Amino acid sequence: METPFAAPSLSGLGQERRLTARTRAKREASTISAELDQFDIAIVGAGHAGAQAAIALRGQGYEGRIGLIGDEPDLPYERPPLSKEYLAGEKPFERMLLRKESFWEERDIRLLPSTRIERVDARTHELFDAEGESIRYGKLIWAGGGEPRRMPCGSDAGLSGVHAIRTHADVQLLRKELAAADRIVVVGGGYIGLEAAAVLTRLGKHVTVVEAATRLLSRVCGAPISDFYERLHRAAGVEFRLNTMTDCLEGEDHHVRGVRLSCGESLPADLVIIGIGIVPSIEPLTAAGIDTANGVRVDAQCRTSDPDIFAIGDCALHVNAWADSAEIRLESVQNANDMAKVAAQVITGTPAHYDALPWFWSNQYDVKLQTAGLSMGYDDHVLRGSPDEGSFSMAYLKAGRIVALDAVNRPADFVQAQKLIRARASPSLAALADIEMPLKTLIPTS
Known part of the structure; x- marks a missing residue:
């Protein structure tokens, strides 16, 4: 174990000084x-x-x-x-x-x-x-x-009613302003934006999500998962503007009143949530x-x-x-x-290095998405089950090896996929697709 650091003496630290x-x-x-x-x-x-x-x-x-x-x-x-x-x-x-x-x-x-x-x-x-x-x-x-990343146009500066979801104080203020708000625009179709949209829709708010990419969650999952979540949110009443850039925010009396899109459309907004990363x-x-x-x-x-x-x-x-x-x-x-x-x-002197398998999760409505591994650069995928059933998984492969898996309301697949990925397994596509076959049976034994 390391010897505690002996800091050099600092002049005046033992004396009373002006306190802010x-x-x-x-x-x-x-x-x-x-x-x-x-x-x-x-x-x-x-x-x-x-x-x-x-x-x-x-x-x-x-x-x-x-x-x-x-x-x-x-x-x-x-x-x-x-x-x-x-x-x-x-x-x-x-x-x-x-x-x-x-x-x-x-x-x-x-x-x-x-x-x-x-x-x-x-x-x-x-x-x-x-x-x-x-x-x-x-x-x-x-x-x-x-x-939180700011709007590229900088039009969010100085306007009330524009929120991020990063800290306790952020959400405290957002919750205070919700009572007087009906129309809410969420900029960003990633985890934060969609989780907020799900909550606000359940609270009876009219929510529109604006996403620059052609599909939701495009940076973290494949198209079948994106399509599933778009249908899920639309069924709850959320509206979307996909493949659409935000031009600027519009305000009146120093409060946000709308979001102008690059296509020229203006979305009325009592509140705006910015969820475009950090x-x-x-x-x-x-x-x-x-x-x-x-x-x-x-x-x-x-x-x-x-x-x-x-x-x-x-x-x-x-x-x-x-x-x-x-x-x-x-x-x-x-x-x-x-x-x-x-x-x-x-x-503290214990040999260690970082090599942990990444994993993530997101709760939206009554649906839990759990992700094991990183799907970036995948060249093939396999669905286990049907998205129409509301419980399915999507496995991602690269050069035949499973590198990641998204589990929608299938916690067992999520847990077992972590072991499969760590083993750097190359299971057959047919076996992966067989929803009756537990993933743990595909883990190599040697």
């Missing part, structure tokens, strides 16, 4: 001390990845000072329910907390909420927040995630000279180009064994948790 409102709240009922602003391991980002990294470090027996720094005021919480049960009002926020407040206190993990890190000095091992205050670190785990939050690392592109480049140990800085989760750009060793980012809870565990093991 944010600092006073953070240090309420405690003595100002050097330890509060210097950590053996500082974790930036208190989402799934950051929280799991802190948990895993303690689980590995790490005894040094850990600081978990987040830019939201809340305790670390689950993100997936934001576009589903929490938006629908079916799950209270308290049940979304990853751990109770006492958990962090008992494990001596110092939480620094409402703290946005805007600058990193890799040479001096310092982080600087929005108020210019510094935090020293021995090792840094960057789990900054990403920010931009990885990596600017401080880029400015610090860390190797970045569409994310922070990391090796198999989740280490960046600086040996004392790790990056995990949505913002980590890595070579993925399940994507033909392509360099990708994965925006999923699975990736966040597994990368966090690898980083914690490496920091």
Whole structure:
């Protein structure tokens, strides 16, 4: 196990200094001390990845000072329910907390909420927040995630009634405005957009989804899955504008009133939800000279180009064994948790490397989609069952080998497909298509 970092002394840290409102709240009922602003391991980002990294470090027996720094005021919480049960009002926020407040206190993990890190000095091992205050670190785990992608035209700036679904605060505000809204336009036909559309339709709202691609979920699944979900949503009353770009948002009295499409059509809107992906939050690392592109480049140990800085989760750009060793980012809870565990093991001296099989899920209406593996670049596919039955799977193959599977209301196929993919199996198409044949029987025995 690594020896805890002994941070250099910082002038004036043992003396009283002017406190901002944010600092006073953070240090309420405690003595100002050097330890509060210097950590053996500082974790930036208190989402799934950051929280799991802190948990895993303690689980590995790490005894040094850990600081978990987040830019939201809340305790670390689950993100997936934001576009589903929490938006629908079916799950209270308290049940979304990853751990109770006492958990962090008992494990001596110092939480620094409402703290946005805007600058990193890799040479001096310092982080600087929005108020210019510094935090020293021995090792840094960057789990900054990403920010919702803005409308390319920039017309969403300054208009109320325009929402993202990324944080607790985002959905709190959206829920407050729903009562006065009837017509809602969702820009983006991916997981977030469709999950929100399902919830809002069930709440009695008139929903239109605008998608630039020719079909829904085009970046993550094949046409049969896309067609199934389009029929599912249309049956519930959702309207679609596919293969359609958004030109700009239209407003009146600083509130959104419509969405003008590139074809010239204008969709009336009381609210607009933007679900067109995220931009990885990596600017401080880029400015610090860390190797970045569409994310922070990391090796198999989740280490960046600086040996004392790790990056995990949505913002980590890595070579993925399940994507033909392509360099990708994965925006999923699975990736966040597994990368966090690898980083914690490496920091505490346990050999580890990231090679986890990706998996995802999405709940829409009473339908659960579960995906194992990555289907990018597939050259063949097989349907198990019929989409008309509402329970089926689609297996993806590349050069005869199964690389991914989408399971719609078929959890057994999802579980067994993970083993089949890990085995790098090449089952016959006929066997894959036989819905009476459990996938586990196709796993090679040698």
